[in-house]
Amino acid sequence: xxxxxxxxxxxIKTRGQQVTLRCSSQSGHxxxxxxxxxxxxxxxxxxxxxREEENGRGNFPPRFSGxxxxxxxxxxNVNALELDDSALYLCASSLRSGGKxxxxxxxxxxxxxx
Amino acid sequence: SQQGEEDPQALSIQEGENATMNCSYKTSINxxxxxxxxxxxxxxHLILIRxxxxxxxxxxxxxxxxxxxxxxxxxxxxxxxxxTASYFCATEPGGNQFYFGTGTSLTVIP
Numbered sequence: 001x002x003x004x005x006x007x008x009x010x011x012i013k014t015r016g017q018q019v020t021l022r023c024s025s026q027s028g029h030x031x032x033x034x035x036x037x038x039x040x041x042x043x044x045x046x047x048x049x050x051r052e053e054e055n056g057r058g059n060f061p062p063r064f065s066g067x068x069x070x071x072x073x074x075x076x077n078v079n080a081l082e083l084d085d086s087a088l089y090l091c092a093s094s095l096r097s098g099g100k101x102x103x104x105x106x107x108x109x110x111x112x113x114x
Numbered sequence: 115s116q117q118g119e120e121d122p123q124a125l126s127i128q129e130g131e132n133a134t135m136n137c138s139y140k141t142s143i144n145x146x147x148x149x150x151x152x153x154x155x156x157x158x159h160l161i162l163i164r165x166x167x168x169x170x171x172x173x174x175x176x177x178x179x180x181x182x183x184x185x186x187x188x189x190x191x192x193x194x195x196x197x198t199a200s201y202f203c204a205t206e207p208g209g210n211q212f213y214f215g216t217g218t219s220l221t222v223i224p
Contacts, residue, residue: 002158
C-alpha cells in the first residue's frame with residue numbers, strides 16, 4: 001500500500017555471518033532511512049541516505065552499512081552478525097521537502113541470528 | 115536511548131469509546147509524527163504536526179502538541195476494532211535523525 005517493498009521477508013543467519021537486506025523505495029523519493037525494531041520496542045534509527053550518500057546516523061556500529069542506488073533501491077548490510085541483531089528491519093522512503101517529511105515504510109525483514 | 119516515550123504502554127477500551135495516548139520527548143523538535151503498526155509489520159503514517167502548531171485533526175484523529183512541556187497526545191474518537199494496533203510517536207530534532215518512542219499497544223474490544 002505504501003509502494004515500498006523489502007526483501008526477503010524473513011531470514012535466518014548464524015552469528016558471525018554477513019547479511020544484505022534490500023528495499024525498493026517509492027518512485028521519486030530521494031531519501032531512504034533504515035530502522036531496527038527489536039521485539040516489543042519502538043524502531044531505532046540506524047541511518048539515512050539522501051541522494052546516494054549517508055546523511056545521518058544513529059547509535060549503530062560501523063558494521064552496519066548501507067547503499068542507495070539511483071533506481072530508488074537501497075541496501076542495508078550487516079557484518080559479523082551478533083545474536084542481538086535479531087530484529088525486524090524496516091526501511092522508509094521519503095521525499096525531502098522543507099521539514100515536512102513523511103516517511104513511507106516497507107513491511108520489514110525479520111532477521112533471526114542463531 | 116529513544117527520544118520519545120509513550121504513555122500508557124497498553125490500553126484496552128470498548129468499541130465506540132475514545133482512546134488517548136501521550137508522548138513525551140526530550141529535546142527541541144522540528145515536527146512530531148504519529149504512526150500506527152499492526153502486528154509487527156510496517157508502520158503507517160497517521161499525522162504530522164509541526165513545532166509551531168498546537169492542534170491538528172485528521173478524520174477521527176486529533177493530535178495536540180505542547181512544546182513547552184515537550185509532549186503530544188493522540189486522540190482516536192469513536193474507536194473501532196480495526197484500530198487495534200501499536201501507536202508510536204516519532205520526533206525529528208534535526209540532523210536528519212528520527213526517534214520513535216516505545217509505543218502504546220491499543221486493543222479495541224468489539
